[in-house]
Amino acid sequence: MEIKIMKNVLDRNKNKANEVRDLLKQKNVLMVNIISSPGAGKTTLLEKTIGNLKDKFKIAVIEGDISTDRDAQRLKNHGIPIVVINTEGGCHLDSHSISKVLPEFDLDNLDIIFVENVGNLVCPSHFDLGETFKLAVVSITEGDDKPIKYPMLFREARAILLNKLDLIEYTNFNKKVFYNDLNNVNGKIPLFEVSFTKNEGVDQWYNWISSQISSK
Amino acid sequence: MHELKIAEELIGIIKEVAKTENLKKVTKVNIQFGQMIQIVPDIFRCVFEGGVKGTVAKRAQLYLEILPIKVVCKKCRIETELEELLFVCDTCGSNDVELIQGREIIIESIEGEKQQETVSRKKQAVCS
Numbered sequence: 001m002e003i004k005i006m007k008n009v010l011d012r013n014k015n016k017a018n019e020v021r022d023l024l025k026q027k028n029v030l031m032v033n034i035i036s037s038p039g040a041g042k043t044t045l046l047e048k049t050i051g052n053l054k055d056k057f058k059i060a061v062i063e064g065d066i067s068t069d070r071d072a073q074r075l076k077n078h079g080i081p082i083v084v085i086n087t088e089g090g091c092h093l094d095s096h097s098i099s100k101v102l103p104e105f106d107l108d109n110l111d112i113i114f115v116e117n118v119g120n121l122v123c124p125s126h127f128d129l130g131e132t133f134k135l136a137v138v139s140i141t142e143g144d145d146k147p148i149k150y151p152m153l154f155r156e157a158r159a160i161l162l163n164k165l166d167l168i169e170y171t172n173f174n175k176k177v178f179y180n181d182l183n184n185v186n187g188k189i190p191l192f193e194v195s196f197t198k199n200e201g202v203d204q205w206y207n208w209i210s211s212q213i214s215s216k
Numbered sequence: 217m218h219e220l221k222i223a224e225e226l227i228g229i230i231k232e233v234a235k236t237e238n239l240k241k242v243t244k245v246n247i248q249f250g251q252m253i254q255i256v257p258d259i260f261r262c263v264f265e266g267g268v269k270g271t272v273a274k275r276a277q278l279y280l281e282i283l284p285i286k287v288v289c290k291k292c293r294i295e296t297e298l299e300e301l302l303f304v305c306d307t308c309g310s311n312d313v314e315l316i317q318g319r320e321i322i323i324e325s326i327e328g329e330k331q332q333e334t335v336s337r338k339k340q341a342v343c344s
Contacts, residue, residue: 002244002327003237009226009247009321091217122254123218126321151301152252155315184302187311 013127017095020102020130027107030216031115032209033129035153036137037146038119041163043071044196045137046114050078052206057111057213062101064093064118071116081105092123095130112213121150132216133158140164140171144178151185159190161205166195219255222321223263227271229323234272239328242273246325248281250318255282276326285318 008014024031036042050059060081063072069084076082083101085093093115105113115131117124125134136157138146141164147154154160160182168175182191190208194201226247234242245264249255257280268274285298289305290313296306298318304311 001330002325003233003239004325005229005233005323006325007229007323009222009229009323012225012228090221092221094221123221126218126253127221148301150254151303152254152319155252155303183311184304186303 010127013095016099017128017130020095020099021132023102024107024113024130024132027110028216029107029110030112030213031129031131032112033115033117033124033131033134034137035117035121035124035134035157036119036139037121037142040119040137040139040142041161041196042116042119042137043074045161045163046075046116047078048196048199048202049114049206049209050075050080052202053210053213054078054080056210058109060105060110060113062093062098062113062115064097064116066090066118081110087118091118091120092127093117093129094127098129111216121146121153125150125153125156133212135159135161137161137163140168140173143171144173144175145181147178147185148181154182154185154189157186157189159192159208162191162193164195164197165193166198166200217259218253219260220263222255223260223267226264226323227267227273230268230273230276230326231271233326234328237328238331239272239326240331242276242326242328244279244327245273245276245323246279246281248283248320248322248324250283250320251285252315252318253321255280257282272328273326276328281324283317283320286316287313288316289313 034042061075063084065071065084066087072082072084083104085097085101115129134157136153192205194205230242261278264278286295287303288295289308289310291310292308294307303313305313
């Protein structure tokens with residue numbers, strides 16, 4: 001006998017994500033889910049962005065890491081609340097793990113939570129964490145083919161950071177190919193060309209993220 | 217390897233439905249994936265087969281359907297099925313399109329065999 005089900009397999013994750021989203025909305029806290037390959041510069045982006053914004057906004061970080069707390073150690077000097085989620089081999093965070101750690105923050109006293117997802121361009125894109133929006137980070141050294149290979153992330157993200165622009169002359173990264181593919185996948189997405197280690201192009205990003213926080 | 221987590225959730229749903237419907241075994245599972253999910257069918261089958269060992273679905277056949285990406289144009293409202301990853305309206309050429317199919321991870325149905333009525337078995341036991 002056949003039993004019709006017609007159910008989203010990730011419903012359990014989606015329902016918990018909606019609970020997280022409702023709570024954050026009620027507390028007026030923005031949550032940004034940062035997704036990139038390993039080594040694209042997520043932690044450096046956070047180090048620099050927190051340094052720039054921490055006098056204006058109350059910031060917290062959830063660090064998703066496969067097995068260490070090294071990324072969290074790098075952010076410690078900023079004196080902001082940080083919680084580490086070790087996925088113990090898991091290739092992405094999910095809404096249940098986020099929901100479990102939220103009580104560790106004083107949500108009434110926060111403007112924004114940055115979530116550094118596990119470095120991976122595929123899996124994290126499929127798991128809603130209850131974030132306000134996803135931010136895609138891609139770096140010059142990864143090559144120019146990322147938007148066409150991982151369309152889900154580039155369709156779903158609200159903005160893109162193209163990092164390590166200072167290294168472009170040492171690679172065969174073709175900006176024309178990158179922008180053409182990106183335009184085919186998502187022609188309307190804001191993109192910031194930056195080098196966080198050299199502090200190049202970062203002001204536009206700081207202005208954009210500040211405006212997102214201010215208009216929440 | 218999002219295949220692993222998806223297979224875990226799928227097996228959880230199958231077990232739950234099998235229990236509610238009083239199935240002694242699940243013989244077939246029909247699942248649909250949107251093309252955007254980028255599932256690798258062989259990997260998914262492999263993790264599914266590993267996950268169902270020792271469960272009511274241990275011999276279930278997995279039927280996996282990939283749904284193509286479809287968008288609707290926000291300007292002319294006409295639907296386009298994408299043959300390549302070009303999120304552009306086929307009719308008017310606008311890139312202001314909304315994804316309407318391609319993100320699905322849906323368990324459509326399962327097939328199985330019901331448990332025999334335990335009440336009648338118990339009665340038989342008493343009679344004999």
